[in-house]
Amino acid sequence: MSGKTANYIPGLEGVVAAQTRLSRVDGQKGELIIGGYPLETLAPNASFEEMIYLLWNSALPTALQLESLQNKLATKRELPFATLDLLRNVAKTRAPVMDALRMAASTLSLSSEVAANGDDIDADAIALVAAFPSIVAAYWRLLNGQPPVMPSTDLSHAANYLYMLTGETPGEAKARGLEIYLNTVVDHGLNASTFTARVIASTASDLVSAVTGAIGALKGPLHGGAPGPALDMVFEIGQPDKAEPYMRKLLNNGERLMGFGHRVYKVRDPRAEVLSQAAQAMYAADGDMQLFELVKHVEKVAVELLDEYKPGRNLQTNVEFYTALLLHGLGLHAELFSPTFAISRVVGWLAHCFEQQQTERILRPRAEYIGETEKKWVAIGDRSGKFSYV
Numbered sequence: 001m002s003g004k005t006a007n008y009i010p011g012l013e014g015v016v017a018a019q020t021r022l023s024r025v026d027g028q029k030g031e032l033i034i035g036g037y038p039l040e041t042l043a044p045n046a047s048f049e050e051m052i053y054l055l056w057n058s059a060l061p062t063a064l065q066l067e068s069l070q071n072k073l074a075t076k077r078e079l080p081f082a083t084l085d086l087l088r089n090v091a092k093t094r095a096p097v098m099d100a101l102r103m104a105a106s107t108l109s110l111s112s113e114v115a116a117n118g119d120d121i122d123a124d125a126i127a128l129v130a131a132f133p134s135i136v137a138a139y140w141r142l143l144n145g146q147p148p149v150m151p152s153t154d155l156s157h158a159a160n161y162l163y164m165l166t167g168e169t170p171g172e173a174k175a176r177g178l179e180i181y182l183n184t185v186v187d188h189g190l191n192a193s194t195f196t197a198r199v200i201a202s203t204a205s206d207l208v209s210a211v212t213g214a215i216g217a218l219k220g221p222l223h224g225g226a227p228g229p230a231l232d233m234v235f236e237i238g239q240p241d242k243a244e245p246y247m248r249k250l251l252n253n254g255e256r257l258m259g260f261g262h263r264v265y266k267v268r269d270p271r272a273e274v275l276s277q278a279a280q281a282m283y284a285a286d287g288d289m290q291l292f293e294l295v296k297h298v299e300k301v302a303v304e305l306l307d308e309y310k311p312g313r314n315l316q317t318n319v320e321f322y323t324a325l326l327l328h329g330l331g332l333h334a335e336l337f338s339p340t341f342a343i344s345r346v347v348g349w350l351a352h353c354f355e356q357q358q359t360e361r362i363l364r365p366r367a368e369y370i371g372e373t374e375k376k377w378v379a380i381g382d383r384s385g386k387f388s389y390v
């Protein structure tokens with residue numbers, strides 16, 4: 001027996017499973033609203049700490065409120081001993097950074113506020129957001145045979161992450177480039193990891209559990225694994241005159257151009273524009289402008305070719321394409337792209353958890369049973385057949 005009924009919607013596509021004031025994605029118009037502001041207004045102007053405040057409080061902070069948040073985050077950057085100890089052991093197994101982040105995030109339940117399990121939601125959320133860059137940077141250094149760097153309490157969230165990765169205080173252009181990236185990807189509707197966080201929060205579970213589950217969802221390559229391959233493509237192209245023959249060959253072979261097309265956006269992903277401008281400013285101040293120009297050229301040719309090969313599909317540049325350029329310009333290895341995304345998105349996950357907690361309703365869809373209903377019981381000695389888990 002198989003087949004779908006009118007009620008079954010594969011992938012829950014188009015199903016409205018929550019209401020949110022956090023972000024609105026309009027794929028037809030190419031608009032992204034975050035906390036009431038168009039992305040293009042917010043991302044280049046706000047600090048990441050302002051974004052956190054906005055998402056958690058539905059309003060931009062006053063100077064005093066911002067300072068208080070900055071201080072709270074800065075004092076929570078240092079990892080508990082148990083977390084560092086775990087990271088040292090995980091590094092011996094060479095596990096991917098996202099796995100280390102997932103394992104380490106769950107140890108944050110050991111720290112005092114989080115152990116209180118919901119007594120002080122604000123403190124739990126702060127502890128999680130503050131710890132993410134420390135976990136990723138410490139693990140990355142351990143993987144590379146270097147000791148972790150103690151966090152700085154003087155730097156911004158973004159600048160401190162770069163500092164903990166390299167041991168050097170980043171220049172203004174790089175710190176700001178990263179900050180605009182973090183601002184841009186902080187929330188994006190009910191994507192798979194955000195939905196995961198909301199499902200866990202809906203059971204009245206704790207924030208560490210919700211965030212740990214969301215990391216697990218984000219880790220899957222279908223969620224956002226394209227920036228690495230998009231960058232590889234640009235490097236393989238190498239010089240502008242090779243862009244067209246290289247991508248034509250891919251398209252003739254039926255392959256996809258990484259960093260183009262989107263399930264929701266049918267026009268240019270607004271995040272691509274914001275990140276392209278941020279990358280331009282960063283590369284102009286402190287980077288390889290030749291690479292930046294090559295990327296712009298590859299984009300132009302790719303969009304033209306996609307129009308030629310897939311007319312009417314409107315395949316445009318997506319967020320991954322300029323993510324790759326920007327994060328590469330910051331000196332980040334491709335393996336750090338998804339963990340860096342998580343450093344931003346954890347703020348959105350938590351904001352969604354807060355919203356979900358307000359609804360006091362468990363997220364509990366149904367499944368359509370398509371199995372048999374009249375099987376006869378067979379005693380164990382009389383059973384035959386191939387072993388299978390399903």
Ligand code: COA
Binds near residue numbers: 225226255260
């Ligand atoms: N390069 C070449 N062709 C592409 C393409 C791309 N990047 N993206 C979509 N297409 C083509 C498909 O082959 C398909 O062609 P067909 O109808 O002749 O078979 C058509 O466009 C529609 O594809 P479909 O998979 O239905 O589009 P989608 O909107 O569901 O897919 C993505 C969205 C993101 C999965 C898809 O665009 C893709 O694989 N992009 C490349 C990977 C990437 O950048 N991912 C990051 C997304 S943020």
